[in-house]
Amino acid sequence: MLELCRLVEIPDGGARGFAVEGPDLAQRLVVARRGSRIFGYVNLCPHAFSRLDSEIGQFFEYDDSTHLFCDSHAALFRVEDGVCIEGPCEGQALTPAAIELVGDRVCLDQPNVALVDEISKILSDLR
């Protein structure tokens, strides 16, 4: 079980991205928070398999946090079940991630993975 962050580190009504890596897995995740509930998905759009947040960390359209948003082709996904309700992949869904709330800790139930600082990694790859 890998702790991603504390619940309070995801703004209520907001979402936060994470990247994890291990010997058998490299994955980006998005975790949305609604009060004391969390909803976690693989950060990969079912339309063309790009990340939702081409601007890293921007998971919503403008200031509307009602639906997760893929800004590649403007798909909207329900936070509660990841189903696309508007856009080119309407009816398809984001892949659920094994995210659990353990006390006040947001955790990924996946062995042998570690958190990756995605921005530092991108910057170091550019050097």
Ligand code: FES
């Ligand atoms: S890649 Fe997400 S809507 Fe096209």
